[in-house]
Amino acid sequence: MRKEVTVVGAGSWGTALASVLAENGHQVTLWVRDPKLADEVNSKHTNAKYLPEAKLAESIVATTDIQAAVSDKPIVLLAVPSHAMRQICRQLAPFLHKDVLLIHATKGFELESLKRMSEVIMEEIPPEISGKLAVLSGPSHAEEVVRRQPTTVVVASEAEESMLRAQDLLMNANFRVYTNHDLIGAEIAGALKNIIALGAGMSDGLGFGDNAKAALLTRGLAEISRLGIKLGALPLTFSGLAGVGDLIVTCTSRHSRNWRAGFMLGQGKKLDDALEQMGMVVEGVRTTHAAHALAQREQVEMPITSVLYGILFEGKEPRQGVEELMGRGKTFEMGYLNPDGSIEA
Ligand SMILES: NC(=O)C1=CN([C@@H]2O[C@H](COP(=O)(O)OP(=O)(O)OC[C@H]3O[C@@H](n4cnc5c(N)ncnc54)[C@H](O)[C@@H]3O)[C@@H](O)[C@H]2O)C=CC1
Ligand SMILES: O=C(CO)COP(=O)(O)O
Known part of the structure; x- marks a missing residue:
């Protein structure tokens, strides 16, 4: 009708x-x-x-x-x-x-x-x-x-x-x-994937390949799910369209404003210049700021977000950010699983 x-x-x-x-x-x-x-x-x-x-x-x-x-x-x-x-x-x-x-x-x-x-x-x-x-x-x-x-x-x-x-x-x-x-999960997943898309664009801009992109998507999903679940999202939403679906499209598509801004940063452009050249909203920049603060408030570990925060707002060089991520201490992959296999609340 x-x-x-x-x-x-x-x-x-x-x-x-x-x-x-x-x-x-x-x-x-x-x-x-x-x-x-x-x-x-x-x-x-x-x-x-x-x-x-x-x-x-x-x-x-x-x-x-x-x-x-x-x-x-x-x-x-x-x-x-x-x-x-x-x-x-x-x-x-x-x-x-x-x-x-x-x-x-x-x-x-x-x-x-x-x-x-x-x-x-x-x-x-x-x-x-x-x-x-x-x-x-x-x-x-x-x-x-x-x-x-x-x-x-x-x-x-x-x-x-x-x-x-x-x-x-x-x-x-x-x-x-x-x-x-899951309204909360759909909103949080849709917002947080833009941070990872900035990172994926940056990785491509630095000349890294598919292995790095896959790592960013997978470990990115782990950390955005971790924060989302802490904020009240249902874990399964992150494996749905609003989660992994949107993460894939935004991290791999040349249409993505976030990916494109990240690409320019990876190629050495300054943030203000990249945003001016885009001329459209790049939500991931403000979302990185917000998620960094939320991660601190909620005591959730978000290494990729933290490194991107450093690059966007503290003058860290993208290559230094990559070194920091690759040089982190040894960890267990499923860090959000409790010993009994349940997902950490
Ligand atoms: N572009 C896309 O393919 C998709 C975008 N989104 C989301 O939709 C939202 C809007 O994004 P886009 O349409 O891509 O942005 P855009 O950059 O294409 O357009 C932004 C629009 O908002 C207006 N605007 C800017 N500041 C304003 C203000 N203070 N008050 C009123 N209007 C203002 C601009 O004049 C412009 O019309 C974002 O949150 C984005 O993440 C979601 C899915 C797909
Ligand atoms: O959310 C989007 C696609 O689902 C749009 O992403 P960009 O803002 O990065 O273009």
Whole structure:
């Protein structure tokens, strides 16, 4: 059935999701921050800055008016960078319908509070709405989604009905949507994999090969699972689409903003120059900062995150970081297993 849906955020991901929704026959409003981009979407049906090759559905209507965009809409999907989430929620909260289905597709933490995106949203939105929140995560580069290439994602919510509604809304022949009850795990896995993707890009930029990449993915998964489980995620979520699925795509795809930024760092570029050249959000940088602080707070060992923190924020040379990782003391591979085989809580 045709639904009215508003997508908030017209970067590459918001634009790609708006395309999926329009393709599914829904009436899509796209909230855009920049008036020039709103004009471009409405007149040329393109988004040249964020998704250069995409031809968007003519039915997508862009607006810069947040009140008009979300007022009384039955479904609102948030796809803004993590640093903008609280401010955006504060702006739109007064206009939301009390029965709105809210979905967010953002992968990051709030740096100042170290909170997950759903925790930030819940603080800004009335509880009757935020209690039904769903998160969209999984291996899904916008560039491939708009080309209608086969993609699988996961929607997670503690509210069964929200999860199923979000699945119905987004699913189509090229975009397969799974459900999961572990909202915390889907958010944490989706955010933390960006740290490892920066590392994987750096490894490629340094000229290392497949062995190093496999090591980073595997040991990266071990440490992000360790922190995630400590923060309340279910262990199995890390072996699903939001976990290993997204880790693989982000660490190996040339589309990944995190991989590309890491690659430039590995080749010797300074962080600020790499970010400027990217011109798009590289969530892994702020997430490395947040995860480093969370690991200290929760007393969780995260060697790759710790080395990346040193490289990004303390001037450590990438090659020195590699030496440190390879030179660590001898350890048992399954360090998070208790002696009885159960997973450490
Ligand atoms: N690009 C992708 O393929 C995917 C991205 N994501 C996630 O989606 C989120 C958004 O990422 P992208 O669309 O890739 O980013 P992007 O860099 O393509 O676009 C960011 C958008 O946010 C807007 N923006 C920046 N600061 C803002 C602020 N303070 N207030 C309001 N709007 C602001 C920009 O104008 C732009 O429209 C991120 O958390 C990312 O991890 C998730 C899955 C896939
Ligand atoms: O989360 C993503 C793919 O699933 C997007 O990753 P990047 O932000 O690194 O492009």
